[in-house]
Amino acid sequence: MDPDLRGHHLRPRHRSPGAHRVALGEELPEPDCPPVRVKLLGECLIAFRDTKGGLGLIEEFCAHRGVSLWFGRNEENGIRCPYHGWKYDVTGQCVDLPSEPEESGVRKGIRLKSYPAIECAGVIWAYLGPADKKPEEPAYEWTRVPPAHRYVSKRLQESNYLQAMEGALDSIHSGFLHRHSVADDPLLKRDPSSLAMLLADRHPKIVPTVSPAGLYVATRRDVGTDRYYWRVTQWLMPCFSFFPPYGDNPYGGHAFVPIDDGRCWTFSIDYHPGRALTGAEREAAHSGRGIHVPLIEGSFIPVANKRNDYLIDRAAQKAKKTFSGVLGVGVQDAAIQESMGTIQDRTREHLVSSDNGIVKTRRLLMDAASAVARGDAPPGLAPAAQGARAVSMVVPRQMSLPDAVAMAQKDPAKTVSAA
Known part of the structure; x- marks a missing residue:
């Protein structure tokens, strides 16, 4: 068997079209509840439900010094790193960087990798593929x-x-x-x-x-x-x-x-x-x-x-x-x-x-x-x-x-x- 094909055979491509089951909805029971760790296709992520109920699936580690955001505070529509207070919304965008002046604009250029997520039939689903090939909601x-x-x-x-x-x-x-x-x-x-x-x-x-x-x-x-x-x-x-x-x-x-x-x-x-x-x-x-x-x-x-x-x-x-x-x-x-x-x-x-x-x-x-x-x-x-x-x-x-x-x-x- 071709080694490249064998690798595809055993592990789906990270960027392949299709939705993946990430977690049960009950793991994120309410807005601003604690986040959950998600490891999917080898990537370390966290899932959280923000103040408005929106689902976020973003890189686990803070862009500042690499602290796990699983330890973060989920509040006011974002997950805040407990180390220096950097805060990210459900898209992975840094929305608050307390140690820098607001006019510096540094935070605007900081974004963690994120994936779109939805809840369907009591399960949280995520899409890891190209944006232009995003599938429809699951219809099983x-x-x-x-x-x-x-x-x-x-x-x-x-x-x-x-x-x-x-x-x-x-x-x-x-x-x-x-x-x-x-x-x-x-x-x-x-x-x-x-x-x-x-x-x-x-x-x-x-x-x-x-x-x-x-x-x-x-x-x-x-x-x-x-x-x-x-x-x-x-x-x-x-x-x-x-x-x-x-x-x-x-x-x-x-x-x-x-x-x-x-x-x-x-x-x-x-x-x-x-x-x-x-x-x-x-x-x-x-x-x-x-x-x-x-x-x-x-x-x-x-x-x-x-x-x-x-x-x-x-x-x-x-x-x-x-x-x-x-x-x-x-x-x-x-x-x-x-x-x-x-x-x-x-x-x-x-x-x-x-x-x-x-x-x-x-x-x-x-x-x-x-x-x-x-x-x-x-x-x-x-x-x-x-x-x-x-x-x-x-x-x-x-x-x-x-x-x-x-x-x-x-x-x-x-x-x-x-x-």
Whole structure:
């Protein structure tokens, strides 16, 4: 693999078009609240909400002597450095320099790097690309449902973002890694008809298909002599993945946002296009069930992490209470993905036919990185493309996969029932 392309493949370009998830809105709950540190694509930034409620995402370090503005005072429409009182607004412009006479005009020539930020669906988004290519507001389906219909969590993942994303697109692993883990989970439990069809065909076919948003990875199982059971996972470039529910469960998905080459933020999303989440579903997500994980209080660090071997329970593994010995679907995914190392050496892999979705994903990423390097726009920016939904359906064998996906996406009832 060309080293330049490999670098693009593992880390999106700083100046690429597209919005990045920066933080949860609740991290900046009110005007003039304390700022939060944000490390995004290797850049050290701070986010703050000014007196008028405006969002700022600026360089972390003061232009004077390099003090972290995280220690600053957020007041009167700006963040003030505690060292010498220099103050910056949400655009990064220095608006007060107390040690210099007002008539000197020095402050007018001092501006920190800043990026535009918005709040949408309870998440703060930032755009790091060229000003003339700024995208429209995110239009993913989960951002368009009422707040009562969704739940979003955030956690630290200590691996490269691509490693995490590939795990979300790998539908085969759930029959092993997550075995014995979903029966009593209110967010992931399978209805009897779905379970029967999953067990009916132990050798499903994986069909990756390029789409306007990126790629969908369809898993096909034979059910009877004249029907297929399809489960379609959506990859919305560059770092969103969504999978279909079983029965009337919420839809699930992740966004894997690079902090640097070796770590990412995982934003995990449950939502339902047709109804509000129940109290039991919301409580389950908050307590770390489903695709979410329990967090150390006051942080976004998982309770079960690599420093404590993810609290693996060998007795439970031996008793077949869990396949892996690790409790919780979200923790299981993190444990496996992080166990590969921060950046897994892909030259040592031995890929097989069930990995063709992963292979296609990598090729599309490299193609998109090359397109951005040429000045072209990557896939996934059009609002219409972002509305793609993960689906499951049972259809006649003669129906093409694109037709089946299009049909299911038009009818929400077909996407929440296996039969």
